[in-house]
Amino acid sequence: GDLEGDGVVMPFSSDGARAKSFRVKRQFTSKAKPYWVELAEGAGGSGNTLSLVMKYGDDLRQDQLALSMFALLNQVWREVGVVHNTVTGVRVNAEAPLYRVATCGFTHGFVEMLPESVPVDDIPVDPRRGENGWKQSNRILPSSVAGFLVIYFLDVRDRHQGNMVV
Helix, strand or coil, X not given: CECCCCCEECCCCCCCCEECEEEEEEECCCCCXXXXXXXXXXXXXXXXXXXXXXXXXXXXXXXXXXXXXXXXHHHHHHHHCCEEECCCCCXXXXXXXXXXXXXXXXXXXXXXXCCCCCEXXXXXXXXXXXXXXXXXXXXXXXXXXXXXXXXXXXXXXXXXXXXXXX
């Protein structure tokens, strides 16, 4: 719904943009039960929007550290030329997807949803391969491999379908 007064400052805003609208899209089923929310600069959900996961109970500073490592490894992989060669001969850089995290204390904050991503829990299960509604993409394999390598190196233990997006 619409926020009263001047609204709230949009997380990650460099110019102090304010959200006038706040909408809960859903609550996730994971143990911490975070909310997927959307902030919009205009009333009624119009204008620039930001899709976020609102979390409570996790120390998101750890996520910020992990993302710094993702960025560092992405840079290293670019510099040394790590690529995925598709069956059609297209060379795609191996790159872990990056997103932003805003901490609001030791135990709560916001995590940016990746644009055009879908939570794994929302993907329909269809035993017939290729009939699950997924779009063909040369980015999925290299970004998945890169992301899983980083979390393996960092010994991250909190990976489950409720925590993953495609």
